[in-house]
Structures are given as C-alpha cells and as structure tokens.
Amino acid sequence: MALVALLPLGYLGIRALERGPRAALEVLLRDRTLDLALRTLLLAGAVTAACLVLGVGTAWLVTRTGLPGRRALAVLLALPLAIPSYVAAFTWISTWPGIAGFSGAFIVLTAVSYPLVLLPVAASLRTADPALTEVARSLGLSPWHTFLRVTVPQVRSTATAGSLLVALYVLSDFGAVSVMRYDAFTTGIFTSYRASFDRVPAAVLGVALVLVAVVLAVTELRARGTADRHDRSARATGGLVGSVDPVRLGRWKLPALAALGALVVGATGVPVAVLVRWLTTRRTELDLPELLDATAATLQLAGLGALATTVLALPVGLLVARRRGPYVRSVELAAYAGHALPGITIGLALVFVGVRLLPGIYQRTPLLVLAYVVLFLPLAVGTIRAAIAASPRALEEVARSLGRGRLAVLLLVTIRLALPGIAAGAALVFLTVTKELPATLLLRPTGMDTLAAEMWSRTSVAAYGAAAPYAAMLVVVAVIPAVVLDRVLRRTRTRVDAAAAGTPS
C-alpha cells in the first residue's frame, strides 16, 4: 500500500537524475530556482506567522471569554476551510485586480488557512481542565500571568503543529498563487513542465518541493504527538468542563468583536458576496451545457476517487488501528507521508509514470484516479483508523467468546461499527477530489473538463465573469458531502483532524 504512494515519487527521483547529479544540481542552483525558493519561503513564513496570531487569538476569544455570540462566531470562523484557495483568490482578484502578487497571495492564503491553527487550539482549550487556570488564580497569578504561564504552555505544541500545517499548505498550494500570479515553487514546476520538452527541471524542482514538505510534515507529526500527550494529561479529570467563569473583556469587548467580525467578513463574506454578485449580474456568459458537462465529470471523478481510495484504505486502517509494532508504525508513517505530498508533484510523477511505464492509461481516467488515491489515502486511513479505534476491543472479544469466528466478527462487529467513520472517510475524499486542481490539470483525460479546471483556465485569462458559475457550482458540489460528513461526525463523534479538512488545492 505504501508502495502505491512511494513508487511514483521514486520514479520522479529517477527522472530528476536522468542526466546525472551534475545536471540536477545545475537546475537547483539556477537563479530562477533560488528566486522561486526565496519567494515561496517568504510567503510561507508570512502566512504562517499571520495564521499563528489570528488562530491562537481567535481560539482564545471564542473559548475562554464572555464575548457575545461566540458560539456562532466559532462556526463562522471555521468556514473558510471549505473554500478552495483558488476560489477565494478568484473572488478577491476579480474585485480588486490590483492586489495580484504577494499581497493578494498573502491575504487569500491567510484567510483560508488560519482555521488550521484555530480549530486544534480551540479544541485543546476546550478539553483542557479549567481547574488548572483556577488553581493558578488561587495561587496568586493575575489573569494575564495565568494566560502566559498556564494557557499558553497548554496550547503551545498544538499551535506549533497547526502552524506547521499552514506552512505545508502554503508550500503545496497551487491554486491561489497561480490565480494571484505570484511565482512560487508549485507554479514554477507547472510552467517549467508546460514550457519545455525537457522534463528534468520540473522533476528536480518537484523532488526539492517534496523533500521540504516531508521535513515539515515529520516536524508536524512530532509536534502533534507532544500536543496529544499534553491534551491527555491536561484533560478534565472530573470537574465540569467549561464550567470555568469566562474572562470578562471589559472595554476590550468592542475591539475584539470588531476584529473577529472583520476576519469573518474578509475570509468568508468576501468570497460569498462576490460569487453572489457575479451570479446575479452576469448571466449572459453562462454556457449551461458546458457547465453541466463539467459538473458531471467532477462528480464522476470524485465518486471513482472516493470509492477506490476507501476500498484501499480499509485494510490499512484496520491494520494500524488494531496492531502495534515497528512494521505497522512504518505503514502508518508512509500513509501519513502522502499527506505531505503536494498535488503538483504527485501529478507530475504520475505523468512520468504514465508516459514511460503505463502508456495504456496515460491521459485516461484510471491514472487520474490513481493520483487521487495516492494523494488522499492518508485522509481516508486517518478517518477509518479513528473509527475503528473508537470501538472497544472488548466488543470483538465478546463476539468471539459467543461463538463467532474471526471473519464474522470482522464483518458483524468491527466493520459494522466503523461504518459511519468509513462513510465519513469516503465523503471526505469525495469533497477533496472535487476541489483538487494541480494533479487534475496535469492528468485529466483529453476533453474531460472538471469544474476546478474550467474555472482555473478562465480565471487565468482574466475571464472572471465566465469563471463565476463554475466557482459557484464547485461550492455547491462541495457543500453536499460536507453536510453529510458533518451529520455523520456529529452523530458518531468521530474526530477528524483539521489537517484532513483543509487540503491544499
């Protein structure tokens, strides 16, 4: 299973070194490469810092203060996760064309990815034992010192993990930077691939991007491990969670509300308002049959992608949930590594695999579905694993002692109980496939246009009016599985990582 993820990457590496390490090194040291790297790191650094401040601040405001309407605000603040970065970018640039470039990319990526910090930090603030804060106050610390010495350490590793996710998101993002016409690593790879028949530069850049992404992902995994341990030891042991008196903001109440309001308007309000405006005023440019074709293609690909990924993820999820040991650990890590792989590099790697090794399916649906499997297997495995691990082992043991064999127990108890989680995993993959852009652009069968691809190609020639219906349809198509997913997760209380919800596009 891990091979499925690693084989294309290995092949990417082979292609990068095709003309020897000297040639590869030469590509890496070009001014253009260094320039791209610098610009990407600059963007990632700026967005991460902004998201850290916004994420921790908003998390604290919505969980620990007496801000009016904070529950509704918490929901509104998480919404941007559902908006693909290139749709958000489209709405901004079509309204204010002047922000193209760094400032546009910075605004849009910050607006769509701060929930990656907000959600985990808010969760760990909610589960943390309020008694800890109360004890600190009773030991003579002021509210501000309590925040610094008790609350901040409680969320530090969670916030670190969230920030690394943001950095990973920015690094892998193709949609927003290409719409904002900001040259980053991902767009550089794409242009280099499109512009010349020489595949070596694209492959070298792809490998470099993967290496940086994997380093970030491993660091994130470590930070998250620490965060989980903290959460477990800080979790309320008996007292009523949330029974702590909220912090009174006093004269800071209005500024705080204004800041949160501005964030909601910028991150969710702008995209929604702009889409509505385009749709209500520019009807003439709508080509309905083409829109329906693209919708059908998107649904078909998402369905196939979700099916294939879920079927392959089920055995991996079972294995990692129920067994322990170094082998299982490495399967888990390999599956997790996929989460770090930028869509553009997986797309590129599979182009090479398709051209050289599997010409039969190159530029045909199976190869694209394979790309989705490689990209989104970790999502499905994560959800399935959580669902299986949530049902107590004692249930399986009881079923065995009641005379049912291994296979019957697997079907009647283990899989039956995990079914909502498995369905949630499938819905998540479906949702994510509909939004996927770079791999789809590289691998889609000739003549097959998805909503994302249509929208992107219209936006890239500044035909914003023509792009709007596709953007709107994309949101509609993505909302349906999101609602299903939300229902299922609420009912079964399965935990899905914020990482799973926000995948770069």
Next chain:
Amino acid sequence: MSELRLEDVDAGYGSVCVLEGLDLHVPTGSLTTVLGPSGCGKSTLLRVVAGFHRPSAGRVVVGDRVVADRATSVPPERRRVGIVPQEGALFPHLTVAENVGFGLRRGGARQTRVDELLELVGLTGLAARRPAELSGGQQQRVAVARALAPGPAVLLLDEPFSSLDAGLRADVRAEMRAALRATGATAVLVTHDQEEALGMADAVAVMRGGRIVQHADPATVYLAPADLGVARFVGETVVLSGRAGAGVVATRLGPLPLVANGNAPTGEGLAVLRPEQLLLRPDPRAEYEVLDIVFHGHDATVHLAARDGSSRPLQARVQGMVPVRSGDRVAVAVHGTALFYPVDDADDPVSRGLLR
C-alpha cells in the same frame, strides 16, 4: 456446565511474567471469586481462560477438554467460555434482544431462549431498547444474559460491578448471584473488592504476584488466612509481636489462645487479631489512651495508643454506642483466638516492618 482447571499456568507480555505457575480448580456449578489487588494478574487469568491470551506454559482444561497447553490453543469461539467484561461491552448497534441472541443460531428456538434469559435477569420489557437507553445496572444484566445465552461451560466476569454506584451495586450483585445459581453456572468472578469477593462466592481464591495464595470458602479465608499478606488484604488487622508456645501466644495484651488447627507453632512471630476482637472498657488507670474515633454508621473504629509510647497504635471496632471518648483511658481485652505467623513467614517487606 463443567469444571474449570488451570494447571501450572505461566503467562506474560513480552519478557514480563504476569502469571507464574498458577493453579486453580473451580468445581462444576460453583462460583469462585478471584480476589487480588490491581495489577496482580486477575484480568490476564480471565484472558487466558477465554482464549484471548495464550499461556506460555501449563494447561487450561474446561470440562474434560484441554483448551490450551503447549501444543493446542482452541480459538475463543470454540471454547464455550462466556465472558462479561467490565462495563458490559454491549454491541451499541444492536437492541437488547439482538445482543442476547448474538451467540445463538438463527431459528425459532432463538427467540424463546432470548425471552427466557431476559426473564431470568428481570428485563422482559426492554427487549427492543438500545444499550444507550439502559442504566448501568441494566446494561450489566444484559451482558450477563448475553454471555449465558449459548449455554457456556464456564462463565467469566471481569469486575462486573465496579462501574456501578455503591447503592446499586449490592442489588445488582444479589440479582446476578441468584441468576447464576438458577442456571447452575460454573463461574469465575474477578474483583479487588473484598466485600464483593467474600459476600458472593462459594469459594474465594486470593491472588498475589501471579499465583493463587489461598483458595477456600469465604469464612476460612477471613478467619484463617494462609499468611499475613492474605490476612491484611481480606480485612483490617491488629498485628502484635509475640512468642508462641503451648497453644498460646504471649503478647503485650496478655497470652492469647491460638487457633487449634493441628500444628502447634513455637517461637517469635506475629499475632494477628481482627479489630472487632478487641473489647474496650473505660479504666482511668489503664495503659491505653483513645487517640481518635472514626464513626462508620453501623460501627466505629477506635484508635488506641499505649501511653508510654512503647507499641504501635491499635484499632478496635465497636458496634453500636461507643462507650469511650477521645482522650479516655481504656483497658483492652481480647475475645476469641489469635492467628500466629512465625517470623520467617513474614514474607513481604510490609509485614517485616510490623515486627518491632
């Protein structure tokens, strides 16, 4: 129903040995409680019998069938060993009736059997409920009915009452005991609660360090514990150092008669009494003083110390009205016989520390 026999069983996880040369025999139709502190291997013992954990040595025999030894390990589904885990572990996606019927073959007899068992545990009206709609005690009763449904040879209960409220526990315990009696089940119940172990079972097996240190009827375990460790685990003790000889042990409370059990110990050792054996009488010239009185409702514990500080504090248990107050001087008399453990029997550091 049939007997259960474990012979010289070793089991562990990796290099850690949890069971070491464990022997246990549960006769047909009897209920044995396995009593031991947390971490003594009780749960591992049940897992070995149920077939979830393979022993590294020894034999497990159910009825006349060897279910585990060096060569064989019968899978759990073919052992005919029922299990009631902690917290019940009911299948959340099935109704009460479906839970109880889980181990039964499809067919007309299934429904009859389910009804029969629900009646046995007093849940007839609740067949269509989901586990989430039941109270903790009801869940526990469904778990027992489910385990009994296929007619297991042996039933295992893993601390089945530990998650229930104290008030509820006594009722559920009594009902379960009646249900087990009614089916004539051979059952093993593990617990760390002495009251539960002594009050429910035909026999109590006290477990320590991965083996059974005493297996007898509840009264014997309480009144004639095999060693000081067992004595201290199954109830409160008053431990006095003394010298034994000629059927009595000389202690600072005077010569105490020893239990006449055939062997006549001699030499230095520890005399053990239960706190309820100490009788207190106010006496302004006596050598003991009341330090503190802890009231329990049905009785009270009186803590005493020698006025000259020459011995460890003692505890007496007094029923009804307490005739003394804190600071009073009291004379101490003993009724009944004492237990005596020679010094070399003082097997754990704690009891060695008691010798002073």
